[in-house]
Amino acid sequence: MAPAPATDPIIGQTFGNVVAKSLLGRGGMGAVYLGYHAGLDMKVAIKLLPDLFVGRTELVERFLREARLSGRLQHPNIVRTLDVGQSHGVYYLVMEYVEGVDAQKLLDREKRFSPMRAVNIAGFVARALGEAHEQEIMHRDIKPANILIARDGKVKVTDFGLARSLTNTATALTLSNQVVGTPNYMAPEQIKTTTVDMRVDIYALGVTLWQFLTGILPFEGETPMAVLLNVVNEPLPMPEETFGALPKELREAIVAMTAKDPRRRLPNIPAVLAVLKKARDALLHAGLDSTAPLNSSGTRPPVGETRDPVSGASFAAPIPVPPKDAPPKRADPNTFSKPLGSEGAGKPAARPASARPGTAPPQRKPPTR
Numbered sequence: 001m002a003p004a005p006a007t008d009p010i011i012g013q014t015f016g017n018v019v020a021k022s023l024l025g026r027g028g029m030g031a032v033y034l035g036y037h038a039g040l041d042m043k044v045a046i047k048l049l050p051d052l053f054v055g056r057t058e059l060v061e062r063f064l065r066e067a068r069l070s071g072r073l074q075h076p077n078i079v080r081t082l083d084v085g086q087s088h089g090v091y092y093l094v095m096e097y098v099e100g101v102d103a104q105k106l107l108d109r110e111k112r113f114s115p116m117r118a119v120n121i122a123g124f125v126a127r128a129l130g131e132a133h134e135q136e137i138m139h140r141d142i143k144p145a146n147i148l149i150a151r152d153g154k155v156k157v158t159d160f161g162l163a164r165s166l167t168n169t170a171t172a173l174t175l176s177n178q179v180v181g182t183p184n185y186m187a188p189e190q191i192k193t194t195t196v197d198m199r200v201d202i203y204a205l206g207v208t209l210w211q212f213l214t215g216i217l218p219f220e221g222e223t224p225m226a227v228l229l230n231v232v233n234e235p236l237p238m239p240e241e242t243f244g245a246l247p248k249e250l251r252e253a254i255v256a257m258t259a260k261d262p263r264r265r266l267p268n269i270p271a272v273l274a275v276l277k278k279a280r281d282a283l284l285h286a287g288l289d290s291t292a293p294l295n296s297s298g299t300r301p302p303v304g305e306t307r308d309p310v311s312g313a314s315f316a317a318p319i320p321v322p323p324k325d326a327p328p329k330r331a332d333p334n335t336f337s338k339p340l341g342s343e344g345a346g347k348p349a350a351r352p353a354s355a356r357p358g359t360a361p362p363q364r365k366p367p368t369r
């Protein structure tokens, strides 16, 4: 990824109704800028697609089709697509601007999430996927970088359907001689076959949850191709230093979401929500209820704490903790139908790895993404 030049020629340029203001970040499929939409008088995010598109009518048409489809999605956990077009020879996508941070950057800072926070974020992503899948729209590139966490704690999934334009592995490989997309989150059938269904999103969400908990990526390899081979052939590891200290329901949820054979995988989002709810209930029962990053002394915020100790963001709804020795509390049946707690995006504090069960430091360097 080339660093942004000191004076970025894109800044100040107009794309349709949007003026590009500053670079938000670059990914495998172009760059995203903060923009100002004059017509709507609001901040927006504008994604500029790479040159790969130029002159490739079929690719452009597929991108436009997918963008139109994703534009139909309206859900509190999905970043709205507002417009799509071409300007200065560049294809662009205008979307809702989410002021906050993506879950990958948050993970980079915090190393890993508390189990409850990990499960909550996965639950919100599952709700977004549920809405899309009902409309027969696959995401195809679920990963932490595509999960935005707003300052107010809302979780929003971005790049819906966009990956379909580029990350069909076969197309991507022949187009650029490298994998476009993110090998570690690709389901085996996404690599081996051309016919995939909604279950690829379930697989990727399972890997994402695994990464939230461990702070590392499961499959290593010197090259994207080596990672792909490991995705297909190697079992998903379940490191004891993380999972040994967590309720078995969490491990079971991930195993069920990441089965290599899609026929053995959880078949749909309601099934995913059910296992996540079980995992969440088990965490509550075990007293692992905190959604906040640990504070600088490595201790948990006190029970009932309603503010993120680091960012100061207030928790949308404090999670009740059952008294010791109480029978397992039946959690709210609407677990993932309303916000449960802050997924605050504030600056995290340093914390000792020993401070929390299941949070030994990463053992491996993250492989190529």
Ligand SMILES: Nc1ncnc2c1ncn2[C@@H]1O[C@H](COP(=O)(O)OP(=O)(O)OP(=O)(O)O)[C@@H](O)[C@H]1O
Pocket: 024, 025, 026, 027, 028, 029, 030, 031, 032, 045, 079, 095, 096, 097, 098, 099, 101, 102, 141, 145, 146, 148, 158, 159, 181
């Ligand atoms: N709607 C948005 N609002 C605010 N920030 C966004 C928005 N969409 C993307 N970003 C930010 O822009 C950065 C680049 O996003 P981009 O989608 O290009 O990269 P990526 O997700 O890492 O890779 P990929 O190209 O595979 O999706 C991300 O770091 C993300 O935080």
Ligand SMILES: [Mg+2]
Pocket: 027, 145, 146, 158, 159
């Ligand atoms: Mg993205």
